[in-house]
Amino acid sequence: xxxxxxxxxxxxxxxxxxxxxxxxxxxxxxxxxxxxxxxxxxxxxxxxxxxxxxxxxxxxxxxxxxxxxxxxxxxxxxxxxxxxxxxxxxxxxxxxxxxxxxxxxxxxxxxxxxxxx
Numbered sequence: 001x002x003x004x005x006x007x008x009x010x011x012x013x014x015x016x017x018x019x020x021x022x023x024x025x026x027x028x029x030x031x032x033x034x035x036x037x038x039x040x041x042x043x044x045x046x047x048x049x050x051x052x053x054x055x056x057x058x059x060x061x062x063x064x065x066x067x068x069x070x071x072x073x074x075x076x077x078x079x080x081x082x083x084x085x086x087x088x089x090x091x092x093x094x095x096x097x098x099x100x101x102x103x104x105x106x107x108x109x110x111x112x113x114x115x116x117x
């Protein structure tokens with residue numbers, strides 16, 4: 001997964017300012033390494049991408065029938081909606097700021113080239 005730092009920063013700003021989430025810096029994610037496999041990793045080599053996550057309170061891991069109970073709570077639904085809204089706000093900002101998309105694409109190309117060298 002190649003997380004585009006500019007997109008991450010834009011998304012994080014919305015999540016912190018609008019929804020008051022405490023999101024750790026992208027560097028923390030990079031140091032920790034991947035926590036799961038995802039097809040989004042493949043996508044991130046073709047276009048700039050991010051993959052925000054949100055918490056689901058559960059005593060069991062995903063891909064377990066018991067996880068559905070945690071995913072079905074009001075708290076989990078609220079987190080999913082707020083995450084979707086943060087992504088939508090991020091997309092709107094990218095579309096509305098003519099300087100932002102070229103910066104995102106330039107950073108992404110540099111990141112992809114760095115992975116292939």
